[in-house]
Structures are given as C-alpha cells and as structure tokens.
C-alpha cells in the first residue's frame with residue numbers, strides 16, 4: 001500500500017509586533033550567539049564591559065563611512081558598493097533631520113552602524129510617516145557575533161518608544177526574520193519598485209501600528225537619487 005505523506009501546513013505566525021522585538025529583553029536573542037553578552041541599561045546599552053549600543057555622534061561619522069566601505073566593499077556600477085552606501089548615509093544625514101542612527105562600540109572603537117530614515121506609506125486614508133531601515137553594517141572581523149542583530153533590535157526599540165508605526169526594508173528574509181521582520185506583501189503592503197523581489201520587501205509592525213495602515217511604501221527621494229532601491233539587471 002502506498003504511503004500517504006501528510007502535507008505539512010505552514011502556519012503563519014505574526015512575528016512583526018513589538019512583542020517580538022520591544023518587550024523581550026535583547027538577551028533572549030543574544031543567548032544563541034557564540035559570545036553571549038550581558039545586557040545592562042546605561043546611557044547607551046552595554047553588553048558587558050566591552051560592548052555599547054548608543055546614538056551615533058557627529059565624531060563617529062568618519063569611522064562609520066569606513067565601516068560601510070569595509071562591509072560592502074565590492075565593485076558595483078564602477079563605484080565600489082561601499083562608497084555608494086557611505087554616500088547614501090551622508091546624504092540621508094543631510095536630507096533627513098529625523099534620521100536616527102545607532103552604533104555599536106567595542107573597546108572605544110565603533111564597529112557597526114544602523115540607520116533608520118523617513119519613508120512614507122501611501123495608505124487609503126492618508127500618507128503615514130514610517131521608517132526605512134538602511135543601511136546596516138558591521139566591520140568584517142566582528143561579524144557573526146550578534147552585533148548586527150543587537151543594533152537592529154536596539155533601533156527598533158527606540159523607534160517604538162518614538163511612536164513609529166512601521167519599519168520597512170529590503171533584505172534577505174533569513175537574516176531579518178531573526179529580528180522580527182516579515183514579508184511585507186503578506187501584510188497588505190505594496191513594494192515601491194518591481195525590481196525588489198517579493199520576499200526581500202519586509203516590514204515590522206510596532207506598537208503604534210493600526211490595521212488601516214496598508215498601501216504602498218514610498219522611499220524618500222534620497223534613496224532614488226542614489227539609485228539605492230531594488231536590484232539592477234546587469235548587461236541589459
């Protein structure tokens with residue numbers, strides 16, 4: 001008799017609420033890391049004696065530029081991708097006074113940065129101010145130790161406190177699902193470009209989110225000007 005295999009039904013769990021990111025101590029997420037840091041709240045957020053998460057300061061900007069050049073490095077469109085991203089970050093700081101950037105500092109050295117800047121959601125009722133997570137980078141020799149995830153969680157917690165309802169990004173869902181993001185299309189959102197793969201268009205809903213907030217996500221002009229939206233086809 002042929003064996004009938006039971007089809008596994010994949011249940012969709014909503015990981016995108018602030019419960020998933022804001023109300024759980026970040027230690028829970030860091031436990032799985034190879035180097036579990038302890039978590040102490042101070043001026044910034046301290047991971048043991050050596051790791052601090054804090055707001056970016058003006059005197060970090062040169063080092064942050066270097067981090068993006070090291071992390072994104074490779075050539076792209078004739079311009080090294082790292083330079084392109086570093087230029088985007090500088091432009092976002094200039095264009096968007098509300099942009100929030102956080103850094104990870106280890107032994108007095110900044111080793112990672114994440115940036116959240118203004119975007120819009122074109123919802124049926126009205127335009128809604130949301131945030132774009134881009135970019136995030138950790139210096140190559142410090143990657144894979146939970147720093148990127150901790151920076152993102154820290155940033156999301158701060159944005160949640162500031163009443164931001166939604167954060168959008170483009171990225172690998174395998175990575176960003178660890179920090180609460182989910183496929184945006186499955187939550188009634190439309191991507192801003194056909195050059196963004198469906199699964200790469202992701203969102204996290206924070207406490208201020210309300211169910212009427214659906215519609216098309218719109219990047220700020222800075223992302224378009226720097227051609228930092230979606231993927232470009234090569235040799236076409």
Ligand SMILES: CC(C)(COP(=O)(O)OP(=O)(O)OC[C@H]1O[C@@H](n2cnc3c(N)ncnc32)[C@H](O)[C@@H]1OP(=O)(O)O)[C@@H](O)C(=O)NCCC(=O)NCCS
Pocket residue numbers: 071072134135136137138139142143144145146147148149150171172174175
């Ligand atoms: C992406 C990045 C910020 C992650 O920072 P990190 O401190 O290394 O991340 P964490 O330690 O929190 O997580 C590491 C895990 O994420 C995975 N990961 C890292 N980048 C990934 C990516 N782009 N896609 C899928 N998985 C990724 C690693 O393989 C590792 O997996 P493991 O735990 O199973 O070994 C860092 O790798 C980086 O700077 N990359 C280059 C710049 C970049 O691509 N930025 C993202 C686009 S804006």
